[in-house]
Amino acid sequence: MSSPNDILAEQFAPLVAIATNGADDGNLFIEKVLAEDVTISDGQVVPSYSISEGFGLDRVVNQFQVCAYSSIITPEQVRLAATELAAASPGNKTIALPPSGGGGLEFYSPTSPLGKFDLPTRIKLVQDIDAYIRGKDNRVQQVQVSLKGSMQNVIVVRADGYVVTDCRPMVALTIDVTMAASVRAVYSGRETYDNIFANWQNTADEALRKADVIMQAAPCPAGEMAVILGAGDSGVLWHEAVGHGVEADIVRSGSMFAGKIGERVAAEGVYLYDDGTVSTARGSLNTDDEGTPSQKTLLIEDGILVNYMKDRLHGRFYGGGSTGNSRRQSYRHRPIVRMTNTYMANGDSTTADIITDTKHGIYAVSYGGGQVNPMTGKFVFQVTEGYMVRNGQICEPVKGATLIGSSSDAIQYIDLIGNDFAWGPGGTCGKEGQGAPVTFGMPAIRLPKGITVGGTDTSGGQ
Amino acid sequence: MNDKQICESLIGFVKEIAADAEVTAVISETGDKTINVMAGNPQFFENSTIKKVVLTVMINQQVGGAFSEDLSTEALRTLATETVAMALAAPANKDAIIATDGEYMTDATARAETLDLFDTTTNLDVAKMQEMAITMENAALAVAGVTKCSTSRVAFKFSHTTIVTSAGFEVSTSDTCYMAVVSVIAGDGDTQTEHYSYDSKRHLADLEDMAAIGKKAGEGAVAKQGAVQIPSGNMPVVFDHTIAPQLLTMFAEAINGMAVAKGETFLKDSIFQPVFAEGITIVDDPTIPRGLGSTPCDKQGVESEPLTLVSDGILQSWLLGLASAKRLGLTSNGRSGGTTNLHMQAGNTSRDELIAGIEYGVLITDMLGHSSTLSTGDFSRGASGFLIENGKVTTPVDEITIAGNLKDMFLNMLAANDLKMDGDVNAPTVKVASMAVAGS
Numbered sequence: 001m002s003s004p005n006d007i008l009a010e011q012f013a014p015l016v017a018i019a020t021n022g023a024d025d026g027n028l029f030i031e032k033v034l035a036e037d038v039t040i041s042d043g044q045v046v047p048s049y050s051i052s053e054g055f056g057l058d059r060v061v062n063q064f065q066v067c068a069y070s071s072i073i074t075p076e077q078v079r080l081a082a083t084e085l086a087a088a089s090p091g092n093k094t095i096a097l098p099p100s101g102g103g104g105l106e107f108y109s110p111t112s113p114l115g116k117f118d119l120p121t122r123i124k125l126v127q128d129i130d131a132y133i134r135g136k137d138n139r140v141q142q143v144q145v146s147l148k149g150s151m152q153n154v155i156v157v158r159a160d161g162y163v164v165t166d167c168r169p170m171v172a173l174t175i176d177v178t179m180a181a182s183v184r185a186v187y188s189g190r191e192t193y194d195n196i197f198a199n200w201q202n203t204a205d206e207a208l209r210k211a212d213v214i215m216q217a218a219p220c221p222a223g224e225m226a227v228i229l230g231a232g233d234s235g236v237l238w239h240e241a242v243g244h245g246v247e248a249d250i251v252r253s254g255s256m257f258a259g260k261i262g263e264r265v266a267a268e269g270v271y272l273y274d275d276g277t278v279s280t281a282r283g284s285l286n287t288d289d290e291g292t293p294s295q296k297t298l299l300i301e302d303g304i305l306v307n308y309m310k311d312r313l314h315g316r317f318y319g320g321g322s323t324g325n326s327r328r329q330s331y332r333h334r335p336i337v338r339m340t341n342t343y344m345a346n347g348d349s350t351t352a353d354i355i356t357d358t359k360h361g362i363y364a365v366s367y368g369g370g371q372v373n374p375m376t377g378k379f380v381f382q383v384t385e386g387y388m389v390r391n392g393q394i395c396e397p398v399k400g401a402t403l404i405g406s407s408s409d410a411i412q413y414i415d416l417i418g419n420d421f422a423w424g425p426g427g428t429c430g431k432e433g434q435g436a437p438v439t440f441g442m443p444a445i446r447l448p449k450g451i452t453v454g455g456t457d458t459s460g461g462q
Numbered sequence: 463m464n465d466k467q468i469c470e471s472l473i474g475f476v477k478e479i480a481a482d483a484e485v486t487a488v489i490s491e492t493g494d495k496t497i498n499v500m501a502g503n504p505q506f507f508e509n510s511t512i513k514k515v516v517l518t519v520m521i522n523q524q525v526g527g528a529f530s531e532d533l534s535t536e537a538l539r540t541l542a543t544e545t546v547a548m549a550l551a552a553p554a555n556k557d558a559i560i561a562t563d564g565e566y567m568t569d570a571t572a573r574a575e576t577l578d579l580f581d582t583t584t585n586l587d588v589a590k591m592q593e594m595a596i597t598m599e600n601a602a603l604a605v606a607g608v609t610k611c612s613t614s615r616v617a618f619k620f621s622h623t624t625i626v627t628s629a630g631f632e633v634s635t636s637d638t639c640y641m642a643v644v645s646v647i648a649g650d651g652d653t654q655t656e657h658y659s660y661d662s663k664r665h666l667a668d669l670e671d672m673a674a675i676g677k678k679a680g681e682g683a684v685a686k687q688g689a690v691q692i693p694s695g696n697m698p699v700v701f702d703h704t705i706a707p708q709l710l711t712m713f714a715e716a717i718n719g720m721a722v723a724k725g726e727t728f729l730k731d732s733i734f735q736p737v738f739a740e741g742i743t744i745v746d747d748p749t750i751p752r753g754l755g756s757t758p759c760d761k762q763g764v765e766s767e768p769l770t771l772v773s774d775g776i777l778q779s780w781l782l783g784l785a786s787a788k789r790l791g792l793t794s795n796g797r798s799g800g801t802t803n804l805h806m807q808a809g810n811t812s813r814d815e816l817i818a819g820i821e822y823g824v825l826i827t828d829m830l831g832h833s834s835t836l837s838t839g840d841f842s843r844g845a846s847g848f849l850i851e852n853g854k855v856t857t858p859v860d861e862i863t864i865a866g867n868l869k870d871m872f873l874n875m876l877a878a879n880d881l882k883m884d885g886d887v888n889a890p891t892v893k894v895a896s897m898a899v900a901g902s
Contacts, residue, residue, distance in 0.1 A: 042724050044555045047548045048527040054512065064503065070860060088588050109750070118553040127553070127693040142724060178726065181835045222863070222900030253500065253612040256654065332510050337764040371830040371844070373611055375647060376654045378861065393834060396568035402863045404844045408652060438600025449812045454842060454863020454900040
């Protein structure tokens with residue numbers, strides 16, 4: 001009896017062979033995503049549902065990646081694409097595929113979140129959350145609650161008939177609350193809705209707490225001062241300002257970390273990992289989008305750059321093979337090097353010690369958005385929750401603060417690393433116009449200098 | 463079946479289940495070819511064709527929405543059934559609305575054709591696109607001081623869209639878009655500076671010369687070399703015409719009708735009040751032939767006509783779709799999708815004169831991040847550019863933040879006369895009298 005994978009292999013592997021004839025690499029990626037969403041905004045409920053499906057066929061000759069995408073999954077359509085690809089990039093290479101197998105990993109359950117909680121139940125939940133938040137604090141002006149669930153089924157077919165599949169569930173509860181300004185709290189993971197239905201109050205309370213802090217915040221003074229990055233959310237800075245610069249494709253275009261393997265790039269005691277194997281985390285994958293099993297990759301070891309994140313192409317280019325970081329937003333996006341769950345590991349100080357030791361600085365806890373130039377490492381982050389620190393004490397919350405600096409510079413200055421590692425809620429990382437679910441985390445750290453604090457108060461007051 | 467017939471059959475499936483449903487069906491087919499070149503070699507080429515259908519069902523005031531990339535008859539029947547079930551399960555939505563006979567345009571397809579948005583004369587193949595990207599890259603590399611190009615990319619897109627509603631509105635539009643972008647690096651290691659230039663046009667013949675785009679990006683990257691940090695303080699800030707459109711985009715968000723109706727914007731009480739400095743006029747014109755934002759009507763079918771949003775500093779209009787207009791007791795101006803081709807008119811002073819009046823300030827050419835708070839107008843961005851000293855642009859500056867409140871910034875703004883109508887949001891170089899600049 002033939003398994004579904006055997007049938008796919010029989011149907012598509014010969015076509016992948018045409019597409020990858022004379023190439024270094026290539027495969028067929030077939031995807032089907034079912035997604036549902038209930039959003040309440042300004043009290044108005046909108047449910048939606050989507051079916052997205054198609055294939056991406058990829059061919060790589062040297063470092064030239066040629067891809068064809070179509071929303072029509074038929075052998076005829078794949079054959080047409082295969083012929084076009086081979087013509088667009090002639091080659092006389094021999095494909096060298098890694099051994100089959102090594103899969104079978106399960107960092108999340110393949111159970112789809114869809115179906116268990118019907119639409120009326122999900123509508124009632126977002127309405128309950130809306131009412132809970134409005135009822136708890138009469139300063140609330142606007143509430144938006146979105147409950148999303150999806151199931152992404154991925155099949156990778158290679159020319160040799162090897163087939164890898166991954167069933168990736170995802171749920172997310174996103175709560176935006178506006179008092180003086182809009183704040184967001186998120187719960188998300190590769191799981192079913194059960195935890196959200198059981199514990200949504202935690203996320204709602206967190207949104208209310210953040211909104212309340214901003215209500216009390218004073219304009220942030222501008223200038224250079226010590227910066228303490230709080231545990232958890234601040235991991236977004238590692239992701240944005242360092243992580244992108246050690247993605248092998250960015251390195252290849254000349255990022256500030258190019259050619260620095262084996263060199264000191266950060267202060268002693270800094271360990272940075274990308275880890276796609278974290279149980280039920282938003283960024284986890286059983287297998288990446290080229291069929292490489294997920295792994296935990298050490299990037300910075302005690303301040304020394306030791307590895308890049310790689311897909312198969314860059315695994316060949318830089319040697320050492322793929323690190324399982326090839327991801328595509330969907331079948332209609334090319335696979336590129338992406339992070340999964342990126343984190344800085346614990347040190348031996350405590351947050352309390354770090355605060356006590358700081359005379360004048362800002363304690364940044366969460367962020368509204370950020371941007372980095374991955375080539376130069378210049379970054380800017382908007383602090384949505386931050387506090388002034390004076391004489392070893394956490395003082396008033398501040399608003400309008402931005403952190404700006406250059407990552408290659410800043411991470412050399414880290415002088416204290418906490419032992420209170422926490423994950424942030426994670427988010428969707430944007431790169432080359434593609435979104436990918438990721439998480440990040442870190443313990444609290446201090447940078448006595450190297451980051452400029454921008455704010456609306458330039459009076460120079462302490 | 464053609465796209466219009468597929469839309470009609472989908473509406474038919476919905477009506478079989480729920481006769482009183484109001485239905486909107488949209489089919490879009492998009493194609494996209496992109497090539498990226500690095501160091502003279504092609505890095506990637508992508509060719510995609512995607513077709514999908516989007517269905518919105520409204521029963522009384524209850525709404526459900528869905529889309530599918532599976533367009534088989536069986537899938538469309540399921541989609542209709544699921545979407546009706548969603549609408550029936552949903553509570554009433556006060557924003558549920560569909561354009562009725564009399565509200566929607568009846569000659570939208572014909573009007574769209576007059577806008578000349580589809581280039582029928584050109585068919586770009588991989589070889590030609592690769593040649594264009596290499597020309598652009600070579601021109602950038604030829605600039606003295608340039609180290610490398612991180613990206614040199616050429617893209618060609620087309621789309622065909624058909625919208626049919628159960629109320630009788632229908633439109634079919636086709637458009638093309640050619641895009642070239644190059645990102646260039648000067649210097650090495652920690653002294654790297656990056657600059658990019660791009661152009662995007664509906665017709666290939668209108669696209670800027672590849673070599674000119676490359677040269678401009680190369681010169682920009684080199685000009686940023688040797689950037690210094692500056693002390694914090696309040697000073698005049700000039701936004702280069704390449705970056706000033708971002709301020710206009712924030713203005714457009716602040717006059718979005720739904721944000722106004724929900725009280726979410728700092729301009730909510732400012733209609734017919736001064737919101738910009740005297741002399742500033744802002745226009746949204748969907749009728750520009752070959753315009754990137756040109757359209758006969760919005761997605762709801764309501765005609766979009768040229769609109770003066772700000773006249774001599776006074777706010778004249780919100781951006782309204784049917785739902786926001788209903789909430790505000792006004793009439794839709796065909797802006798349910800926001801602005802079309804938005805621009806600030808040129809002022810009377812030249813850019814040099816505008817800068818000449820500044821003893822000490824900054825000229826901003828790049829902004830990082832996207833942080834502004836719509837409800838308060840608070841604005842704070844990472845930025846880089848050049849120092850202005852004694853009326854002259856001097857040293858490049860880096861790693862600064864500029865902060866202020868959009869309300870004050872708009873009211874204290876002076877526009878230069880260097881407006882160039884290029885993309886779908888255009889502005890001349892503008893000066894803001896004073897902002898908080900944070901440096902070292």
